[in-house]
Amino acid sequence: MTGKIVGMPKGLLYHYYYVLWKNFFDALGFRVRVSSDTNKRIVNTGIMSAVDEACLPVKVFYGHVLDVAEQVDYLFLPRIVSVTEKEYMCPKLLGIPDMLKACMINPPCLIDTTINLRNNNSQIYQAIKEICAIIQVPLKDGIRAWQRAEKAQGDYELYLQAGNLPAGFNSNLGEYPIALLGHGYNIYDAYLNMGMIHKLQDLGARIWTKEMVPKSIVDTYARKLPKRMFWTFGKQLLGSGLYYLEHNQVKGIIYVASFGCGPDSMVGDLLERWARRYNNKPFMFLTLDEHSGEAGLVTRLEAFMDMVKRRVG
Amino acid sequence: MRITFPHMGNLYIVGRGLFEYLGVDVVIPPPISKRTLKLGIEHAQEFSCLPLKINIGNFIEAAELGADTIVMSGGVGPCRFGYYAQVEREILKDLGYQYDVIVIEPPDTHFSELLQKIKYLSNGKSLWQVARAIRFGWVKARALDIVEQKVQKVRPRESVKGAADHVYQWALNKIDLAGDVKGVLDVQKLALEKLEAIPQEKDKPVLKIAIVGEIYTILEPFVNLDIEKHLGRLGAEVNRSIYLSEWVNDHLFLGLARMRSGKEARKFASPYLRHFVGGHGQETVGSTVRYAHEGYHGVIQLAPLTCMPEIVAQSILPVVSERESIPVMTIYLDEQSGEAGLLTRLEAFIDLLYRKTDWKKENIK
Ligand code: SF4
Ligand code: SF4
Numbered sequence: 001m002t003g004k005i006v007g008m009p010k011g012l013l014y015h016y017y018y019v020l021w022k023n024f025f026d027a028l029g030f031r032v033r034v035s036s037d038t039n040k041r042i043v044n045t046g047i048m049s050a051v052d053e054a055c056l057p058v059k060v061f062y063g064h065v066l067d068v069a070e071q072v073d074y075l076f077l078p079r080i081v082s083v084t085e086k087e088y089m090c091p092k093l094l095g096i097p098d099m100l101k102a103c104m105i106n107p108p109c110l111i112d113t114t115i116n117l118r119n120n121n122s123q124i125y126q127a128i129k130e131i132c133a134i135i136q137v138p139l140k141d142g143i144r145a146w147q148r149a150e151k152a153q154g155d156y157e158l159y160l161q162a163g164n165l166p167a168g169f170n171s172n173l174g175e176y177p178i179a180l181l182g183h184g185y186n187i188y189d190a191y192l193n194m195g196m197i198h199k200l201q202d203l204g205a206r207i208w209t210k211e212m213v214p215k216s217i218v219d220t221y222a223r224k225l226p227k228r229m230f231w232t233f234g235k236q237l238l239g240s241g242l243y244y245l246e247h248n249q250v251k252g253i254i255y256v257a258s259f260g261c262g263p264d265s266m267v268g269d270l271l272e273r274w275a276r277r278y279n280n281k282p283f284m285f286l287t288l289d290e291h292s293g294e295a296g297l298v299t300r301l302e303a304f305m306d307m308v309k310r311r312v313g
Numbered sequence: 314m315r316i317t318f319p320h321m322g323n324l325y326i327v328g329r330g331l332f333e334y335l336g337v338d339v340v341i342p343p344p345i346s347k348r349t350l351k352l353g354i355e356h357a358q359e360f361s362c363l364p365l366k367i368n369i370g371n372f373i374e375a376a377e378l379g380a381d382t383i384v385m386s387g388g389v390g391p392c393r394f395g396y397y398a399q400v401e402r403e404i405l406k407d408l409g410y411q412y413d414v415i416v417i418e419p420p421d422t423h424f425s426e427l428l429q430k431i432k433y434l435s436n437g438k439s440l441w442q443v444a445r446a447i448r449f450g451w452v453k454a455r456a457l458d459i460v461e462q463k464v465q466k467v468r469p470r471e472s473v474k475g476a477a478d479h480v481y482q483w484a485l486n487k488i489d490l491a492g493d494v495k496g497v498l499d500v501q502k503l504a505l506e507k508l509e510a511i512p513q514e515k516d517k518p519v520l521k522i523a524i525v526g527e528i529y530t531i532l533e534p535f536v537n538l539d540i541e542k543h544l545g546r547l548g549a550e551v552n553r554s555i556y557l558s559e560w561v562n563d564h565l566f567l568g569l570a571r572m573r574s575g576k577e578a579r580k581f582a583s584p585y586l587r588h589f590v591g592g593h594g595q596e597t598v599g600s601t602v603r604y605a606h607e608g609y610h611g612v613i614q615l616a617p618l619t620c621m622p623e624i625v626a627q628s629i630l631p632v633v634s635e636r637e638s639i640p641v642m643t644i645y646l647d648e649q650s651g652e653a654g655l656l657t658r659l660e661a662f663i664d665l666l667y668r669k670t671d672w673k674k675e676n677i678k
Contacts, residue, residue, distance in 0.1 A: 050628065051624060051627050051628050053618060053619065053624050053627065053645060054624050054628070058624075079588055081391075081588065086389070087390075088390040088391035088591075089391065090391065090621065091391050091392050091590045091591035091592065091594065091621040091622050091625060092590075092621050092624060092625055094391060094588055094589070094590040094591065094625070095586060095588070095590040095594065095622075095625030095626075095628070095629075098585060098586045098587060098588070098625070098628075098629055099625055099628040099629060102585070102628055102629045102631065102632040103628070114588060225399070226399060226402075227387075227396070227398075227399050227416075229396070230389055230390030230391065230395060230396070231390065231391070259360060260360050260618070260619040261360070261619075262362070262392070262393050262619065262620075262621045263393075264360075265358045265359075265360045265361045265362075265393070265619070266358070266361070266393060266396050266399075266400050268358070269357075269358035269361070269400065270399075270400060270403060273403050273404075273407055276407075287359075
């Protein structure tokens with residue numbers, strides 16, 4: 001037990017890999033401190049610290065980093081370039097550690113290791129070695145912790161696949177299955193999307209996500225594209241989106257995009273085009289930014305659910 | 314088969330040269346205009362990259378002139394450019410255009426596939442003929458860059474404003490018309506002589522400003538509102554982090570020629586941005602450092618709004634600017650950008666650079 005504290009910002013890839021890294025650091029005897037849930041203060045700090053042109057999730061991420069940075073020994077800020085062969089994360093995620101370094105005045109010790117499995121899955125061991133060197137633990141402990149963490153993450157992904165939403169949401173509500181698609185931070189950050197999941201559930205929607213679609217199905221449907229989609233989340237969104245378009249039970253699809261998001265401008269648009277060609281269920285493209293108002297969102301969600309219910313009824 | 318390809322600065326001259334050399338029917342899209350942009354905005358997703366929007370406008374306008382085949386370069390990510398052709402094909406399809414889209418992907422995939430595409434595009438010409446056509450395009454690209462670099466030097470010093478641009482326009486036209494290598498080289502030589510002959514105030518103090526950033530906005534005057542011309546008239550000598558032949562080399566000739574490589578820029582970037590971020594983001598940071606070392610007075614970063622690699626670079630440039638002591642200004646361009654607003658910002662930036670520069674010390678250097 002080192003008792004040292006690793007800070008983890010609750011933004012961007014947190015929504016995908018929290019279980020993995022939390023288990024990793026726990027197993028090594030570190031305490032993980034996660035920044036607060038997104039709130040007004042975090043959003044405002046982010047907006048003030050990041051460049052105006054950045055997308056909202058990146059701004060909010062700045063807010064989370066600055067929220068947690070002061071009270072920790074280490075700040076977990078890895079550069080996740082790729083988690084899958086021949087695929088990439090968004091360019092902004094490739095640059096995020098350097099972007100934040102340029103804005104923090106007195107940062108704690110950074111764990112800014114690069115993880116790039118694009119050409120070679122075993123690079124992860126190189127990354128773990130680097131992390132171990134930074135936090136000063138023996139490599140063999142690190143590898144053992146990694147194996148445990150990977151197992152926990154695998155179990156968690158299976159749990160989501162079984163039709164569950166992440167902690168904090170009730171998966172069993174609603175009678176009209178609706179696919180709610182988008183980057184994890186847009187779907188699961190209830191402050192950022194103004195409680196979209198709850199609002200939809202109140203309107204009778206049962207939420208299906210891309211995390212509920214097994215990888216093999218995503219791959220099969222993504223293969224329909226004439227060219228391999230190189231963004232990992234883009235591929236998941238297109239693969240699961242095309243699957244849900246054909247799925248009889250799914251009554252409608254909502255795509256949630258961040259204003260100015262590069263991948264969303266292509267992935268969301270392609271999906272919308274396919275949906276229009278299929279023309280078999282309502283599709284809605286929703287854009288979030290710092291100026292999005294709650295009233296406008298409610299109106300659009302209501303109109304969408306009315307349409308769904310009319311088609312079903 | 315009537316081939317077309319997107320505009321990007323002087324690229325059309327290179328493309329026309331290459332394809333016509335092969336005897337292929339090529340349709341150059343009409344020069345980018347307000348209408349081109351309007352068509353793109355109308356049919357592309359709202360926050361698509363500006364270059365993608367203009368590509369769409371180009372293709373619609375080329376189709377009106379009878380083009381039926383698009384040639385584009387591709388990519389493997391991480392930036393959007395690698396997927397442009399895919400999205401553009403779908404947009405055009407939904408609009409009812411029957412385009413055949415041929416994408417020259419980096420040879421990350423299969424070299425044999427590439428050869429097949431070339432064979433198809435060249436109407437079955439021999440590889441030897443293809444190689445000669447490529448060389449011809451290359452000679453044009455180099456000539457364009459050489460003349461342009463001279464123009465950038467003359468603009469701030471010419472006694473009669475506009476003289477250098479007059480020669481430049483003449484040279485563009487002549488290089489475009491030249492039908493063989495010798496013809497191109499003759500124009501290049503003559504253009505350099507004409508530029509040299511322009512009356513200039515040679516010892517006037519001139520600011521040196523570098524333009525860095527996203528390639529399309531740097532190379533396409535319609536999008537950057539002719540920023541280089543404005544800077545020249547305001548008395549600044551301009552250099553750019555990317556010239557056309559470098560792009561042509563990387564994307565179309567698969568890096569066959571050895572050029573000032575991105576490697577160098579990446580090395581300079583490493584204290585600030587230690588990883589590539591797609592597009593030219595790392596080059597933007599690295600070039601800014603290099604220009605600071607080379608004694609430039611200021612750097613202007615250009616990018617289309619929402620450009621991901623440049624947003625990364627912009628977030629880091631304040632630190633670079635401070636540590637390398639070089640003023641940096643970022644200008645985002647989109648369909649709303651206007652020339653008046655741009656001029657005001659350029660004038661203010663130039664004022665700032667003049668105030669910061671110690672001309673006496675400068676002369677000793
Ligand atoms: S994927 Fe989109 S929302 Fe996420 S960081 Fe990149 S640009 Fe921003
Ligand atoms: S570099 Fe910028 S303009 Fe080019 S594809 Fe990427 S986001 Fe678009």
